[in-house]
Amino acid sequence: MNKTNENASGVRGIVxxxxILNPEIGVYKEHFIxxxxxxxxxxSNGRVExxxxxxQDFELQRSKVTRDRIKKVADSYSSI
Known part of the structure; x- marks a missing residue:
């Protein structure tokens, strides 16, 4: 895995x-590809994928980011 700053605002926004869907999700620290x-x-307390x-959609066309897509990210949460 390589650390990246690509799509940083979109990644933070999705986190x-x-x-909101999973309050256990901690604070963004960094992301990797x-x-x-x-x-x-x-x-701060685990990871999501x-x-x-x-x-990219969050940055360019937020309306394309549905609740179902965000839920998949929230469901990928794993604690440390």
Missing amino acids: NEAK NDRFRYIVRL MSREIA
Whole structure:
């Protein structure tokens, strides 16, 4: 995995939205891109995973980011 700043505002925005659905999700710390070209987001208390597309959509066309897509991110949460 490689640390990246790509789509940083989208990643942070999705984490904040996912936190509404799952209050256990901690604070964004940094994110990485894995070998499947997905973002792994390190949080203050664990991690979540999301597609690059959802982060890009959040930045460019927020209306494309549905609650179901955010729920998938929230459901990927795992604690430390």
